[in-house]
Amino acid sequence: MNTIYESIRLTLQGLAANGTLPQAFTYQFVINALLCTLLIGPLLGALGTMIVVKRMAFFSQAVGNAALTGVAIGILLGESYTSPYISMFSFCILFGIALKYTQYRTNLSNDSLIGVFLSISLAFGASLLLYVSAKINTHVMESVLFGSILAVDYTDMNILLVVTLIASLVVLPLYNQMLLASLNPSLAHARGIRVRLLEYVFVVLVTIVTVACLKIIGAVLVEALLLIPAAAARNISRTLGGFVAGSVIIATLSCILGVLMPMQLGLPVPTGGAIVLVAALVFVVTTVMRTTLSRFRATGV
Amino acid sequence: MSGPAVVFDKVSLELGGTRILDNVSFRIESGALHCIVGANGGGKTSLIRSLLGQMPHSGQIRLEGESLGPVGYVPQVLDFDRNVPMTVRDVMALLTQRKPAFLGSSREHRAGVDAALKRMGVLEKELRPFGGLSGGERQRVLFAQALEPAPSLLILDEPCANIDEPGARIVEDVVLELNAKGVTVVWINHDWDQVRKLAHSVTGINRKVMFHGVPSEVLTWAEPKAMVS
Structure with a gap:
């Protein structure tokens, strides 16, 4: 894959050099960031629609916090602190499965249980940080929360690409079944859908997507990109197709504009913040459209 | 049979x-x-x-x-967030086909779905938001989904x-x-x-x-x- 990234980079840098593309495209870190956004935007935008329907808004945040603990465990076990993917993936997947298992055992609602698990993982992570801080600069932990899209390397991009492919291969054939399983489990059962298995698959999927995006855009931004574009698209959509397409477009555009605008306009805004601010602006606009235009008001009930 | x-x-x-x-x-x-x-x-x-x-x-x-x-099942109610943007057609696609519902209806099930909605008297509501239907209309759609496949x-x-x-x-x-x-x-x-x-x-x-x-x-x-x- 690295050869493909290189050839894309060289092509774009050539176009920037002859003035076809903006000057920002002469920098490799900008091109890497944009390639990541072209994967992250559609991925989080599409997945976000299911998160919103399933009312699992804070799950990705819980996973993000669990990742802190995962990183701490990885460092304690001797994994590289710059790319502690094995410990992050392992711990977060266990975290997600344990959360879902507990939900089935206790019948607690999603939001209550996510809140409980989020608190536990934060407390556990904070305790471990005490030991880890003696070994490394805790700034590494900060990057898990806030990411660094302008500092991604080919390893991060490859992991994101693999996770995007896995997510597409799983979600596309199972989209209807996953959505139906959360809308009405009885109806899903009657149609031969294995509801619990699909719920576990979905939780694992959201977990690996969140973890793959953590180092690039951070836990806080993953949650924002899962929720804001889907919420904005819901404001102005009448159909499921419009909802998903709108969410994907808003997420992708927010990412691209968030990366390019601060550089082009010389704004003193961090990339992550800019991405969320663009998405938030779209959300505000769609909210105004929904509340003022009768065409969109009619989508509500 | x-x-x-x-x-x-x-x-x-x-x-x-x-x-x-x-x-x-x-x-x-x-x-x-x-x-x-x-x-x-x-x-x-x-x-x-x-x-x-x-x-x-x-x-x-x-x-x-x-x-x-196939087993057809009609629940008492379909309890879900009524603000989710789904038309009656989307709901039927979600329930009856493998192709992701957001990509539109599959040709394979289109005729069966149309016939089921028509039989239940809700075909003309197919492009209406499902959450905006009355309780009785939603129930008719729920009944229609149980008819496809037969x-x-x-x-x-x-x-x-x-x-x-x-x-x-x-x-x-x-x-x-x-x-x-x-x-x-x-x-x-x-x-x-x-x-x-x-x-x-x-x-x-x-x-x-x-x-x-x-x-x-x-x-x-x-x-x-x-x-x-």
């Missing part, structure tokens, strides 16, 4: 320390229109959910027949609870049509007059089987109502 026979064999179910079903055994014959009656909280819906494989129970539930076709076993959990008189008549007609084609129907029904009029067999449930038989025989005396209320 007739739908499957349904056999409940010593089915028991306990939830949170409360006995919901106690040793329930009865048989629904192949191709029968069978009604289940009983008081609220008597375990009717739990029995149906056990039949759908959704409740962990003891005992056995078997479908017996030469070829077991079921061999139709399970109805009080499908007329939120439906108006014309809608209830359509439901009744469709049930009779399907049953005449051999579809086995299992229908939770509170309307004893309708049960007397339509059902081949009836079971009264109040945690246990209180009575079971042909409506004209078991629903003629006053005791059954008291037994399940």
